[in-house]
Amino acid sequence: MKFVTMKNGKELQIRRATEDDAECMARFKAGISGESDFLSYGENEIVISAETERDMIRAHNETDNSVVFIALLDGEIAGFVNFRGGARLRKRHEGEMGISVRQKYWGLGIGNQLMDVLIDWARETKIIRKINLLTRADNETAIRLYEKFGFQKEGLITRDLYIKGIFYDAFIMGLPVDN
Ligand SMILES: CC(C)(COP(=O)(O)OP(=O)(O)OC[C@H]1O[C@@H](n2cnc3c(N)ncnc32)[C@H](O)[C@@H]1OP(=O)(O)O)[C@@H](O)C(=O)NCCC(=O)NCCS
Numbered sequence: 001m002k003f004v005t006m007k008n009g010k011e012l013q014i015r016r017a018t019e020d021d022a023e024c025m026a027r028f029k030a031g032i033s034g035e036s037d038f039l040s041y042g043e044n045e046i047v048i049s050a051e052t053e054r055d056m057i058r059a060h061n062e063t064d065n066s067v068v069f070i071a072l073l074d075g076e077i078a079g080f081v082n083f084r085g086g087a088r089l090r091k092r093h094e095g096e097m098g099i100s101v102r103q104k105y106w107g108l109g110i111g112n113q114l115m116d117v118l119i120d121w122a123r124e125t126k127i128i129r130k131i132n133l134l135t136r137a138d139n140e141t142a143i144r145l146y147e148k149f150g151f152q153k154e155g156l157i158t159r160d161l162y163i164k165g166i167f168y169d170a171f172i173m174g175l176p177v178d179n
Contacts, residue, residue, distance in 0.1 A: 002117060006108045010073055014117050017068040018061070021077070022054035025070070028077040028102065029053065035103040037163055038139045060084065065092055065127045069117050071101075071110050078105045081114040083121075085128060094130035099142075111142075115149045122177045129177050136161060137169040151175045 001015045017025065026048050034043035060066040065085025070077045079101035086092050097118060101110045122128040135142050137156065151173040160170035 002113070004109075004113055006073070006110070008108055012078070012108075012110060012113065013072045014069055014113060015072070016061075017057045017070045017080070019054050019057050021070060022050040022057060024077050025053040025057065025080070026050045028070075028080065031102055032100050036100070038136050038142065039100065040134075040161065042163070063087075065095065065125060067118070067121055069114060069121070071114055073105065073110075078102050079110040079114055081118045083118060083128070083131065092127060094132060095128070096132045096134070098133070106141075111145050112148075115145060119149060119175070119177070123179055126179070131175045131177060133173050134160070134170045135173060137171050143171065143173075146173050146175075149175065 001013065004012045004014070006012050029048045032039065033041060033045065033048070057068055060068045060082060063085060066083060068080065068082045071079040079099070081097060081099040083095055083097045085095035099111060099114055099118075101114075119131070122131055131151075132154075133146065133151070134157070135146065143153075152175075153171045154174045155172045157170045157172060159167040161168040
């Protein structure tokens, strides 16, 4: 658990999600789905309910190479980061992360804090040796954040997203984790 005073003076709490956070997580996911076209789903495009979020949190918490961290501000989830490690022996050391922050809280440093917590956790597992992620190639804010933490672009996936008649490319980015 980590407490940080944000740029707006409010206290941010970052901790691992538990199944009790499912309802709060469903509200968060429903909120971000309409706020950004950089996500892999849009508003009302995927089923988001307390049940789906409870299953998601449980699936992450059941394994030692997956995690969900939430950032809480005023008792609500302001941001989240997850990492899903591979299931097979040959893939256990790597996986994909995802990060998002509610629009009203952008620019306060929550993204930086979540990246920091996730990378520390990955190092401490002694299992994770590689963090991968996908980002829309024009998501400059996110790419700058990832590069600041040492991620490098490893490849370009063309036509990764199709939104309102337009294709968007995505970078696959990666960070080796070595102690
Ligand atoms: C990308 C994202 C997670 C960053 O979260 P955040 O809490 O705003 O991040 P921070 O406040 O820590 O800022 C990260 C960097 O982006 C910059 N930044 C944040 N908001 C910005 C904005 N609106 N315009 C320009 N720069 C911005 C900050 O200056 C900061 O740079 P620094 O680390 O050099 O100071 C958030 O914008 C988001 O959820 N976006 C929508 C979903 C998304 O794109 N997720 C990633 C999918 S790959």
